[in-house]
Amino acid sequence: MGVKLLLAGRYAGEELLSPPAAPRVWLGRVECWAHETAGELLESTRTEDSRQGPILFLRLHPAAEEVAVVAAGQGRVVVSANTSQVGPGYHRFLCDWLHALGDAFQVEWVLPELSSPGVGDPTGYFHTGDACGIEPLMLAWLSEMAGRVLDFRRRGHSGASLSLRSGHAFEYPGALLTPLGPRDEAWLRAVREDPRRGRDVFPWWEPGLGAPSKLGRALSRIWTEMVWRPPLLEEERQLFRDVARLLELAWREEPSLPYPWREWQEVLGYLGVGGTLAEEISLRAAEAPAGPLIGYRRGSVQVALPDGWEIRIPGSLAEERLADGSWVARDHRRSVRFVSLEDSHGREHGAEALPYELEHQGERVRGRATLHREPGECRLTALCEAGSRRALCVVNFDDPEEEDWALGTWRSLDHEVAAL
DSSP, rough: OOOOEEEEEEEEOOOTOOOOOHHHHHHHHHHHHHHHHHHGEEEEEEEESSOOOOOOEEETTSSSEEEEEEEEEEEETEEEEOOTOOHHHHHHHHHHHHHHHHHHTTEEOOOGSSSSSOOOOSSSSHHOGGGGGGHHHHHHHHHHHHHHHHHHTTTOOOOOOOOOOOTEEOHHHHHHHEEEEOOOOHHHHHHHHHHGGGGOOOSSSSSSSSHHHHHHHHHHHHHTTSSSSSOOOHHHHHHHHHHHHHHHHHHOOOOSSOOOHHHHHHHHHHHOOOOOOHHHHHHHHHHHHOOOOGGGGGGGGEEOGGGEEEEETTTTEEEEEOOTSSSEEESEEEEEEEEEEESSGGGTTTTSSSSSEEEESSSEEEEEEEEEEEEETTTEEEEEEEETEEEEEEEESSSSGGHHHHHHHHHEESSSBBOO
16 A cells, blocks of 8 residues: 555635635646646646546656545545655655645645544654654555565566556566666565665655755656657657756766766767766766666566557657557657557458458467568558457568567557456
8 A cells, every 4th residue: 555645625715705616626726836836846737537526636756656636526625645656755745745735725634633544644744744754654665565575476476566657567677676676586585674775765765855856756767767769759858858957956966876877878868968067977977887777668568558458569669649549659660559449340440351461369369460561661460359359550660670570569469358
């Protein structure tokens, strides 16, 4: 479960004795306030409807789950957030920020002793301002998780991850993958016995927005988000800029921290940045210890697709979900397009009419494909079936020598549970 905030309260009207604003209207104001106050710390926002009322989701750190703000009508508000993925510094920041939100919108928070069991801050910090309970609770959670992963591995399983976002599974060596890199079994055993030895797994341990928090934010992105090639999309270029800026700000504030010099040099190279700073980074990178460069997306990634499908692709491919419901991953010379077919016969895409020449039978998915080969323009088109579920997968590649890769990508398409 981790360390989870669950706060309840009521917000007042804008003027004395005026009724509370409608839930959607109020959440819209909260979203604007979040952009104004969190600034660059705000990763994303979105609003969805639910039975309880509209929910505003806010992501305030690349390694964090979204903070959920529910406006349940008649001025009622519920906030939930798991802070253990990021660390004690994040927990304190989020509690202080939510207090500021309460002050801005006249939210009267319910005291733990007057609310249902489980409501409140298990560390006590939100209600008392005393931070002494945050670190022990997070370390106890970390020790418990280390024990669970060790038991998971004793039963013959692998692929454990901690605090990584859902939707992507990285194929990377290690007993446990975390937002700050893999950990081995020796680390797990040590942390189970003494969780203080696992502080290095939290991207935001220290309070405040100083250099350690900036470095932790940059490293989280380097490990989990960066694609290691020249940027193809403007979103990728902006990510490279953000990482370079965070590293520079942290370094100028506290130059003694352990910076990823070689990866920093690589980012500046992709951005085409030169000058005195780039020269300094280059010198530091040349002196850095040898070894594998960090970043999970240097290897393959298992991607969760719509309707229970999943596929394995190179981590360097840029991913987009298009307005027509299809998913596309591409770089400068290859692309993979996936469409879940609602029509059980796939006729709307012309899939059945293709002259299929290849077949593949996996554990849960059966596929038929046709391969078009021309210099500079090769395309594999496949119709895949898992029970009653059907999907179309199209792989384009420039180099005919990449045919094995295209076939492997198609054959990696899987379905979590074959529908009957």
